[in-house]
Amino acid sequence: MKMLKLLLLPLLCFGLEFDEMIEDALIKSPQVLAKYEKVLASRHAIDAEVVYKNPIISIGVNDMPLNDNFFKRDIESMQTQFIGISQEFETFGKLELKESMLRVDTLILEYELEDLRIVLYKKIALLVEEIYTKEAILEKEEQKRANLEILLSYYERSVSLSDSLKVSVELSRKIFELEDKSFKLKDEIASLKHEFKYLSSLEFTAVNRAKIDDDFREKSLKSSPAAKILELRTKRFELQSKLEQRKKYSNITLSMSYNNRQNFDDYLSFSTSFALPIYGTEDAKVRVAKAGASEALQKQSDFHKSRVSLFHKSQKRVEYLKKRLKSLEDLEQRYTELEAYENSNIANSITLEKKVENENLLLELKVQKLRYKLDIKSAELELYYITKESLS
Numbered sequence: 092m093k094m095l096k097l098l099l100l101p102l103l104c105f106g107l108e109f110d111e112m113i114e115d116a117l118i119k120s121p122q123v124l125a126k127y128e129k130v131l132a133s134r135h136a137i138d139a140e141v142v143y144k145n146p147i148i149s150i151g152v153n154d155m156p157l158n159d160n161f162f163k164r165d166i167e168s169m170q171t172q173f174i175g176i177s178q179e180f181e182t183f184g185k186l187e188l189k190e191s192m193l194r195v196d197t198l199i200l201e202y203e204l205e206d207l208r209i210v211l212y213k214k215i216a217l218l219v220e221e222i223y224t225k226e227a228i229l230e231k232e233e234q235k236r237a238n239l240e241i242l243l244s245y246y247e248r249s250v251s252l253s254d255s256l257k258v259s260v261e262l263s264r265k266i267f268e269l270e271d272k273s274f275k276l277k278d279e280i281a282s283l284k285h286e287f288k289y290l291s292s293l294e295f296t297a298v299n300r301a302k303i304d305d306d307f308r309e310k311s312l313k314s315s316p317a318a319k320i321l322e323l324r325t326k327r328f329e330l331q332s333k334l335e336q337r338k339k340y341s342n343i344t345l346s347m348s349y350n351n352r353q354n355f356d357d358y359l360s361f362s363t364s365f366a367l368p369i370y371g372t373e374d375a376k377v378r379v380a381k382a383g384a385s386e387a388l389q390k391q392s393d394f395h396k397s398r399v400s401l402f403h404k405s406q407k408r409v410e411y412l413k414k415r416l417k418s419l420e421d422l423e424q425r426y427t428e429l430e431a432y433e434n435s436n437i438a439n440s441i442t443l444e445k446k447v448e449n450e451n452l453l454l455e456l457k458v459q460k461l462r463y464k465l466d467i468k469s470a471e472l473e474l475y476y477i478t479k480e481s482l483s
Contacts, residue, residue, distance in 0.1 A: 109216070109219070109298055109300065112215075112293060112298050113212060113216075113291075113301075115291075115293065116215060116292060116293060117208055117211060117212075119292040119293075120211060120291075120292065122211070123204070123207060123211070126207055127204060129200055130197065130200045130201055133193070133197040133200050136196075136197075137190060137193045137194060137197065140189065140190075140193055141186060141189055141190040142186075143178065143180065143181065143186070144178075146177065146178045147176065147177045148174070148175070149174070149175040149176070149177070149346075149348065151172075151173060152171070152172045153169070153170070153173075154167070154169045154170040154171070164352075164353045165354040168352060170352060170353070171350040171351060171352050172350070172351045173348045173350040173351065173360075174348065174349055175346060175347060175349070176346070176347055177344055177345065177347075178344065178345055178346075179344045180342060180343050180344070180345065181342055182337075182340055184337060185338065185342070188333055188334040188337065189334065191330050192327055192330045195323050195330065196327065199320055199323045199327070202319045202323065203316070203320060205482070205483075206315075206316035206317050206320065208482050209315075209316065209476055209479050209482060210476065211290060212301075213473075213475065213476045214290055215287065215290055216300075216301035217468070217469060217472050218283055218286060218287045218290070220300060220301075220465055220468045221283050221465065222280060222284060222295060223300065224461050224462070224464070224465040225279055225280050225283070226280060228458050228462070229273060229280065231454045231457055231461075232272050232273050232454075232458070234454055235269055235450075235451045235454050235455070236266055236273065238447045238451055239265055239266050239447065241443075241447065242262060242443060242444060243262040243266065245443055246258050246259045246262065247259055303472070305474075307402070307406070307478050308478060309402055309478075311478035311479075312399060312402060312478060313395065314478075314480040315398075315476075315477055315478060315479060315480060316481070317394075317477075318394065318395065321387070321391040321394050322391060324391075325384060325387040325388050325391050327387075328383040328384035328387050331380040331384075332380035332383075332384055335373060335376040335377040335379075335380050336373075336377050339377075341365040341366040341367070341368060342365065342366070343363060344364045344365065345361075345362075346360075347359065347360070347361050347362075348360050398477050405470045405473050405474045405477075406474065408466075408470045409470045409471060409474070412466050412467045412470065415463060416460060416463040416464065416467065420460065422456060423453065423456045423460065426452060426453055427453065429449075430449045430450070
């Protein structure tokens with residue numbers, strides 16, 4: 092377990108509280124623990140598999156007469172009792188190739204573990220962003236509803252306006268819609284917190300947002316665990332092809348036995364055996380392995396192309412969203428200045444309705460800003476995932 096904790100050290104760039112939370116979450120994650128145990132099992136498999144087959148011990152007797160002399164062992168010289176041993180030897184480097192394949196299998200599992208950790212980091216970091224964003228949006232929606240309720244209360248008390256009933260009904264409709272929004276947001280927040288608990292095995296408390304370096308580089312795409320997995324799978328097929336090629340040259344089995352004869356001299360016997368590859372099975376397996384290697388290489392190439400496309404798409408999306416956010420901030424600033432101007436210059440004549448309208452418009456702009464920021468963080472986390480090599 093100490094080894095696992097060292098394997099799960101998070102990045103130094105994490106915020107302190109997020110750092111502590113994500114470390115604890117990864118250590119407790121059933122998915123991570125299961126994958127880690129699989130890595131350990133694969134490492135042990137190397138020691139178990141990369142050895143010669145166990146020798147075979149043979150014990151027996153021969154030439155037992157099927158008559159009254161069944162138990163007599165001194166009738167003629169062919170009657171023997173023997174004990175022998177035979178051992179099959181891997182030839183032409185086949186054992187070394189098997190070891191290389193098993194080590195590649197272990198490396199694939201290790202990269203799968205790292206990929207899983209980065210995926211969980213991305214998901215949990217995005218969940219934290221979504222929870223805080225939706226909580227902030229909920230607060231703004233509640234403020235808008237409170238403003239409308241103040242206005243509704245004003246109109247319901249007003250008896251001088253002939254159309255107060257019509258305005259009150261319209262305001263009640265808007266308040267109802269905002270209540271629906273708030274209910275939906277609360278339900279979404281509860282669902283997000285439940286998912287957070289499922290992934291992290293922790294209750295959601297005050298957690299700092301994740302801090303990631305936004306200097307994403309295209310050349311890092313080939314260093315990500317997902318890319319390395321495909322690269323290693325291609326290599327494994329190549330090793331499999333070499334192994335099948337070597338299997339054309341049969342393993343050799345050596346046998347030796349000690350033979351005991353009553354009333355006659357004992358003797359030793361030696362023999363060797365090997366399979367004759369005459370039916371083309373090995374050639375067929377070589378072709379299968381080469382086809383698998385070719386397919387894996389094509390998948391590796393297609394994967395890289397798709398990652399490059401996703402990289403540029405996400406980068407452009409971040410750039411676009413940041414520009415839109417800047418425009419929205421400028422618009423918010425102008426509305427803030429306009430509201431301040433109206434409040435300071437025509438304070439006596441500005442109506443409550445106009446004041447509520449201005450405040451709610453500013454609140455809506457803040458909501459849009461929050462959504463843009465969440466979209467930016469989501470795109471950045473996608474870039475982080477496809478370019479990150481390791482959390483440790």
